[in-house]
Structures are given as C-alpha cells and as structure tokens.
Amino acid sequence: MRTPKLKQVAPPPAFSEIAPVPLTEATMKQRLEKVLRQMRQAEFEALIFYADKEHGSNFEYLTGFFPRFEEALLVLHADGTAHYIMGNENLKMVKHARLKGELHHYPLFSLPNQPMDGPVDLTKILQACGITSQLKKLGLVGWKMFTAPQQTKNESALPMLDLPYFIVAAVQQAAATAELSNGIHLLIGDGGARRCNTPNEIAHYEYGAQLASKGMYAALSRLEVGVSERQLGALLNQEGQLNNVVTIAATGQRFENANFYPTDKQVRIGDPVSLTVSYKGGLSSRTGFAVENVTQLPKAQVDYLEKMVYPYFTAVSAWLESAKIGITGGQLYQQVETVYPKAVYGWHLNPGHLTADEEWLASPVYEESTEKLQSGMLMQLDLIPSVAGYQGTSTEECLLLADEQLQSQLQKEYPHLWQRIQQRRNYLINELGIAIHVDLLPLSNLVAYLPPFLLAHDQVVVWQAQ
Secondary structure, three states: OOOOOOEEOOOOOOOOOOOOOOOOOHHHHHHHHHHHHHHHHHOOOOOEEEEEEOOOHHHHHOOOOOOOOEEEEEEEEOOOOOOEEOOHHHHHHHHOOOOOOOOOHHHHHHHOOOOOOOOOOOOHHHHHHOOOOOEEEEEEOOOOOOOOOHOOOOOOOOOOOOOOHHHHHHHHHHOOOEEEEEHHHHHHHOOOOOOOOOOHHHHHHHHHHHHHHHHHHHHHHHHHOOEEHHHHHHHOOOOOOOOEEEEEEEEOOHHHHHHHOOOEOOOOOOOOOEEEEEEEEEEEEEEEEEOHHHHOOOOHHOOOOHHHHHHHHHHHHHHHHHOOOEEEHHHHHHHHHHHHHHHHHOOOOOOOEEOOOOOOOOOOOOOOOOOEOOOEEEEEEEEOOOOOOOOOOOOEEEEEOOOOOHHHHHHHOHHHHHHHHHHHHHHHOOOOOOOOOOEEEOOOOOOOOOOOEEOOOOEEEEOOOO
C-alpha cells in the first residue's frame, strides 16, 4: 500500500558536457535499406517525399537535412536511385546529403520574388526523375496517415494526400497511368521503418531529450516572483539547438492576444505557470502554480493536490510501471483509463506517443489499438488533464523501450549513456518510489518529476509507503 505525498527530495540527476551524437554512415545505410524493404513489400516502385520547414522529418530521415525556407522533393526508386528537386536556397545542401542523388533545380520552390531562372515545369522535372507512366505503383509521402474512422474519410476515387495541390497535379500528369497512393504508413505506420531505433539513433536522440530536461530544470530552479517569461524562456532554450515545438514560458492567463511566445510578463504569487521545451528526441513540460504551499493557492483550488496532482501522479506511475515490450497500445491505454478515467479528468489526446526528429511521430497508444510496443521505440509520456475550474498539471518526458539485446548493445557501444540511464532509473525507484518497468529506460533527467508548487523548489510528489 502506498499514497502520494509532497516531499522535499534530492535534485534529479544532472549531467554536463554531453555532446551531440552524429548519425553514422552505417545508420544512414540501414535507414535506406529499411525504407527500400518496406517499398518492395508494398510493391511501390517509387516514393516521392515532400518536405518543408514544418514537415521535413521523413525527408530528413534519409537525407540528413530538411529544406529551410522552402519546399523540396526526394524521389526514391525501389532500386535505391535518388533524385532531389530543390529550390534556390537548398541547392547547396545536396552535395552534403547523406543519401547521394541527382540534383534538379525547381525555382518555384523558392521564396516569393526570388530569381526564377531555370526550368519551371514540375511535370517535366518529375519525368526526368523517372516518374513516368511506366510505373505501376507510386507513393507520395507527406506526414499524415488519415486514421479517422472509415465513414468520415474522403470517399472519392483519389487517395487522401497531404502534399500541396500543384505538386500532386504535376505527379498525376507525369505518371498518368500509375496507381497513386499515400505512402506515409511505410515510415510511421504500424511496422514502419521509423518506429524503432538503433543504438546510434538512440544516442543521437538522447542528446535532445536530456537537453530539454536540462533546460526545464534550469527554468524550474530559477522560477521566483518577479522573473519574466522571457527570462524563463532563455533558460528553457539550451545550447543553440533548434526547437521542434514552440517554447512555452507562460505565467498568469495564457494566449492573451493569441500570443504563444514568452513576454515581459512577470511571475506573481498564485499565478498558474506553464513551461515547455522540446528538441529532436524529446519534450519536457510542466504546469503548476507559482506558490510555496497550499495557503497561497486560489481559494477555489485549495484542493488542487487531491483533485488534480495526486491522481495525475498515480496515472503517470501506472504508465511507467505498465508500459513494456509486447503489450498493445490498447492495453496501455486501458491501464491509464482504469486509474485515471477520461470522463473524470478530461484528457483527450493519446496517453503516450512516439517521438523522433519531430515531437509527435505517431502513436500506437489509442483505444482498442492492437499495435504492439516494440524494442527501440522512443516513447513520450504525454497525459494532459483538463478539469473545469482547475489548473492543469504535467510531467511530460521521453523514455526508450529496450529488450535485453538492445540494452546490452547500449551498454557496450555507449557506456556513458548507459550510466546516465541507470542513474535516472535509480532516481525514479529510490527517490520517487516508482517501480519503473525493466523495459523502460529514461532518456530524460526529469521523468515523473512533478513539482506542483513551483516556488517550493525540489518539492515534488513521491510515493510514501503506508
């Protein structure tokens, strides 16, 4: 028997001088081989990958970069032949790409009013890349799988595609008789190439996961009356790395004037506070009150701990103690629902999803899901309650599912990473009292670290034995 309790604890594990881990040539070759294998199994003769700044991760998975400022296409044939169709400002990147391919300039991918010298017929460019009516089955890869119930889907003869119309129209003209399909499931669907990670990929993404938690702890430690949102935002953003979601540092009422970004607003006693930062590999998020104790809470929320925080911590613990290799996403969903009913606590999104270059890759965790959790999956523990009249609470962080073989590989190939993982596991077990499952490896320093009173530094929720 155990009960949740607010308690002063030792600081969470902290690590300095962790350098980014580049993806190796062996990893990039393996990525290509996985995609080509998926193509052959699904009988695709070619895939066309779309990319822009916001939706470049599937493109980057094979190429090592995404197109800043503009759009781009990667044409990949089943024999491994690749072609790049690029705008003005990314022509230079192709010579650095991790996947070698032929370069084609399409100036209309460039920014408005830039020089448009060069071929502007995308249909002819695609045909030069081998996209012709000789193909029988062709896939377009954007970023959506369109997993809505069948009755709500587009019932026309055309597949549901998420690429800009002018690109789809050019593809249809270039390969008029080819069967055109959405190919994104080959990468992020059940069994997709991007769902499970190698030791090198895990080390690559752990850098971002721990960096997010490092920034979060810096902001939590500095949070005090009078500090501004901008000051907190500067602490959240670390080491000049690119965020893959908007950084949130908000005190008081959020979204005033539809604003997402940190302002000069200062923290006041009793303010609700929200903090979020994310990089490739993981997001860290916290929500609570700028108070030191219960007496400083708003009068209507004096039961905030009992109503919101303790039930949430119970659900997070159930997730960490239940998530393991081999169970289905539906089973994990039901475990959360059992201890933390959606009808009571108002959560709506999936209670957990996959992460990678983008913060949300896809999710095997949904109601009645038969998709199995697998070794090598990077899992974001993500549970967002919404109860009328109450401030929310959160402790979103990144973990890895790893079987004995993968754990042995990590220990051998990345011993320092392995040591960090063990320190994080020990903290969860010994300080927070959570019996995290043996298959789960924390890639973040702050997994389940839940401080509801943000002015009471290092005071977090733990399990207390009865």
